Amino acid sequence: MDTFVYMDYHATTPVDPRVMEAMLPYFTERFGNPASRQHRQGWVAGEAVERARASVARTIGAAAREVVFTSGATEANNLALKGMSATLQKRGDHIITVRTEHNSVLDVCRKLEKNGFRVTYLDVDGDGLVDPGDVAGAITGKTILVSVMLANNEIGTLQPVGEIGAICRSRGVAFHTDATQAVGKIPVDVGSLQVDLLAMSAHKVYGPKGVGFLYIRRTGSRLAPVSQIDGGGHEGGLRSGTLNVPGIVGCARALELAAAEMEAEGLRLSGWRDEMLRAWETSPGDVRLNGHPTRRLPNNLNVSFPGVEDNLLMMNMKDVAVSTGSACSSSKPEPSHVLSALGLPRGVAGSAIRFGLGRFTTEEEVRYVTGRVAEEVMRLRELRGMKGAGARNRKISRTPSTTTTR
Ligand code: PMP
Numbered sequence: 196m197d198t199f200v201y202m203d204y205h206a207t208t209p210v211d212p213r214v215m216e217a218m219l220p221y222f223t224e225r226f227g228n229p230a231s232r233q234h235r236q237g238w239v240a241g242e243a244v245e246r247a248r249a250s251v252a253r254t255i256g257a258a259a260r261e262v263v264f265t266s267g268a269t270e271a272n273n274l275a276l277k278g279m280s281a282t283l284q285k286r287g288d289h290i291i292t293v294r295t296e297h298n299s300v301l302d303v304c305r306k307l308e309k310n311g312f313r314v315t316y317l318d319v320d321g322d323g324l325v326d327p328g329d330v331a332g333a334i335t336g337k338t339i340l341v342s343v344m345l346a347n348n349e350i351g352t353l354q355p356v357g358e359i360g361a362i363c364r365s366r367g368v369a370f371h372t373d374a375t376q377a378v379g380k381i382p383v384d385v386g387s388l389q390v391d392l393l394a395m396s397a398h399k400v401y402g403p404k405g406v407g408f409l410y411i412r413r414t415g416s417r418l419a420p421v422s423q424i425d426g427g428g429h430e431g432g433l434r435s436g437t438l439n440v441p442g443i444v445g446c447a448r449a450l451e452l453a454a455a456e457m458e459a460e461g462l463r464l465s466g467w468r469d470e471m472l473r474a475w476e477t478s479p480g481d482v483r484l485n486g487h488p489t490r491r492l493p494n495n496l497n498v499s500f501p502g503v504e505d506n507l508l509m510m511n512m513k514d515v516a517v518s519t520g521s522a523c524s525s526s527k528p529e530p531s532h533v534l535s536a537l538g539l540p541r542g543v544a545g546s547a548i549r550f551g552l553g554r555f556t557t558e559e560e561v562r563y564v565t566g567r568v569a570e571e572v573m574r575l576r577e578l579r580g581m582k583g584a585g586a587r588n589r590k591i592s593r594t595p596s597t598t599t600t601r
Contacts, residue, residue: 200560201516204494204553205348205376210445211401211554217448218403221441229438230427240440247447251408254450255374255393256384263409263430264443268375269299270423271394271409272342274434275371276303278420279340279392280312283369287337291315293325293354294536296344300373301532304342313337319536322487323352331362340369345388346377349533349549350486351495353381360389369418375399375407379453380461380492385410391418397442401554402449406442456554464552465493467561471550472496474565479572485534485547496550499543500572502579508548511571515564518549 210218221243229244231237249259265271280290292304294316304314315333319325330341341363345356356372363370371392377383379400385393396407411419411433419433426435453460475482475498485497500508505519519531529535530544537544550564 198514198563199516200514200564202550202552202556202560202564203516203518204551204556205399205549206518206551207398207404208401208553209555210403211449211452213452214402214445214448218441218445221444225440227440229440230429240438244438244440244443247443250447251450252410254383254454255378255395255410256386257410257412258414260431261385261410261413263411263433264438264446265407265409265434266405266439267398267407268297268373268394268396270434271396271407272297272299272371272373273303274409274420274423275392275394276300276307276340276342277423278433279369279371279418280307281421282418283339284312287335287339289313289315289335289337290340290342291317291330291333291338292342293317293319293344295319295323295325295347295350295352295533296342297348297373297375300342300344319352321537321539322490323347323350323485323533323537324487324490325354325359327355327358327362330359331366334362334366334368338366338368340371342371342373344373344376345383346374346380346492346495347486347533348376349531350497350537351376351492352487353377353490353492356388356390363391364389376492379450379457380494382457385412391416392420397446397449400449400453403442403445406439406446408446460554461493464556467556467558468494468496468550468552471561471565472498475500475569475572478569479576483543485537485539485543494552496552497547498550499539499546500548500568500576501542501546503546503572503575505546505548507575508546508568508571511575512567515567518551519547 225239227236227240229241248262252259252262290312292300308314317325317329325343343354343356343359346353360370369391372390373394374383375394375396376399378395391412393410398404422433424435429435481501483499485499534544534547
């Protein structure tokens with residue numbers, strides 16, 4: 196049987212046919228440049244972009260004028276962090292973030308350090324959670340910006356962004372969240388999260404690649420990041436360059452669909468996800484859940500099979516697309532910075548596999564992957580001569596003693 200199951204929905208998702216349908220006219224008959232204000236083609240494209248902006252804003256509880264379209268979340272994170280630190284540099288030089296952030300935040304922070312800013316990288320506990328008290332404790336009179344992601348792309352852990360937002364607002368510090376993995380999967384409202392900036396990317400929610408946005412709070416705030424791409428003054432001067440009209444239309448349609456289907460989809464995927472883990476606890480046994488057991492994305496399952504090297508397991512399951520960590524760093528042999536930050540023993544971190552379920556996952560696929568993984572893990576453990584291969588009814592080895600709490 197020529198089976199291939201895609202279970203790497205955190206890396207990217209296929210474009211939903213309904214999104215594709217919405218985008219298509221903007222490649223052909225409605226191909227105008229929204230910056231062309233003198234003719235109908237330009238107006239039609241411009242109206243489509245403004246409709247999309249209003250729609251995207253609605254899904255996160257923002258106003259249309261607070262949304263700046265970008266090429267994705269990497270660019271949105273760059274604009275938020277580089278742009279806001281440039282805006283606020285007269286006030287201070289200190290930035291706070293977390294060790295488990297995506298590289299599009301961490302690499303920017305490292306570059307900012309080279310340019311004279313000081314960055315505090317907060318630790319997380321064994322489940323990947325940052326303590327809001329640690330954020331409060333790290334804020335000084337020189338702190339200008341805090342950046343904490345909403346949902347982790349590897350372990351799915353949901354950070355207490357609302358609590359951190361309240362702390363930042365009361366201390367007058369700008370707060371950015373990378374919500375790339377969260378929007379469309381869990382309810383996201385910029386008001387209750389008390390964020391000033393929020394990054395998002397369409398290709399994580401069945402929209403096209405190469406488009407996303409940065410939310411910038413304008414209500415009660417006059418602060419805006421310094422633009423990082425200059426040119427024709429598009430997007431209110433914050434991000435120049437001819438707009439990706441089909442992409443923007445697709446981004447909005449993708450988010451509308453995600454909002455409408457979020458609840459049912461979340462229940463379906465988390466149900467299957469939990470069944471997979473329960474099945475593996477029985478066979479092959481000795482499986483460890485990485486990330487928080489309940490405060491996590493509904494479609495995320497990150498587990499370690501101690502004694503089975505992650506890459507070996509993946510290589511032996513070419514019929515199943517999964518990941519050993521973040522796709523952006525999957526070529527690196529050492530455990531990802533996220534798993535390392537959890538304080539996992541090397542054997543556990545080195546055997547971690549991320550399963551990302553998604554809209555087009557079927558029950559049949561879930562059953563297939565559950566069986567394939569169990570079979571391969573047992574086979575590889577047997578090859579290593581490990582005792583307990585195929586052990587029945589063994590309890591999940593998720594003892595606090597194997598994790599560190601900062
Ligand atoms: N942040 C997170 C949490 C992500 O998962 C990703 C995608 N891997 C990004 C940022 C970067 O998004 P993009 O691919 O749109 O640049």
